[in-house]
Amino acid sequence: MPPSGPDPAAPAADAPHLPVLWEETVAMVDPQPGQTVIDGTFGAGGHARLVAQRLGPEGTLVVVDRDPVALAIAARFATEVPCRVxxxxxxxxxAFEALAAEGFRADGAYFDLGMSSMQIDQAERGFAYTRDAPLDMRMGMGDPGAATDDDVPQISAAEIVATWDVPDLTRALRDYGEERYALKIAKAIVREREKAPIDTTGRLVDVVTGAIPTPARHVGGHPAKRTFQALRIVVNDELGQVDRALPAAWDLLGVGGRLAVISFHSLEDRRVKRFVSSLLRGCVCPPDLPVCVCGQEPQAEVLGKGGVVPAPEEQQQNPRSRSARLRGARRIAVPA
Ligand SMILES: C[S@@+](CC[C@H](N)C(=O)[O-])C[C@H]1O[C@@H](n2cnc3c(N)ncnc32)[C@H](O)[C@@H]1O
Incomplete structure (x- = not known):
């Protein structure tokens, strides 16, 4: 008889981060007892806990994160779940490039991109425009004194607003924040930093708000929302990380292997969609060639066609989930 009562792997209502598309993501990865799966964005381990249950004592779960707070949770998680971690x-x-270099193979890999609620809730991390704190936004930095193997030099958001010129700031705000007033905000940053450093979230919010024309300040959410998104993407090289990690993760999968990715904004989702489409492509020979000479075969079949979005109940319970979209692919061939 199946066990009754709540799923022991279900996230508690007071979990530090409520996983988005929890069951849908795990269903897409479809972990089986004894398999090997990689969680590329461990966070508070919401998805990982359910995956670990499915893998069982013979299975292996690799968990990746660059944030020391998430890594501390992962260390405890490893002692609590049935599988190897x-x-x-x-x-x-x-992480994925290093795993590939050691010849590691996996049956599944998944990413839940972006920030965790822990990162937003800890004001001192500088991710939140609603609370005054040092302007940091480095996911890989964590609490003072915490050490990680994250040896990629990251500069803080404060260093960017202190040193970048108007064209570079404008480009970042426009390309990564889709900010209509990018040029006005960039000019205001450069002007205001001459008067006093912009090294707190509160001061940046004031500078950004002051640069946006008054009637536009209350359109499209908080006036600093897009600037904060842009800086966070730059500080953590979020799009570059996705562009490199997806092919590296795919290369670790054998036939039948599954990849699932949750993204939270169109810049990420576009990349995921483009990557999955590239796997579906067969012959790329010019149409006037009588026979195929490229030999290219589709490598994947798509999972969750068009992308899976949270059900209305989840969107209501967890407003953070509203912009989420889950895409995936199953490997059907490995190029010779
Ligand atoms: C949305 S949270 C994941 C939440 C997790 N699925 C859960 O249910 O608790 C994203 C996590 O990915 C991590 N992260 C984001 N980008 C990363 C990157 N490029 N490398 C490593 N970790 C990253 C963040 O530090 C954060 O902990």
């Missing part, structure tokens, strides 16, 4: 403390692009 290997913790990799690194940005996920470096």
């Amino acid at each position: 290997r913790i990799v403390a690194a940005p996920f692009a470096e």
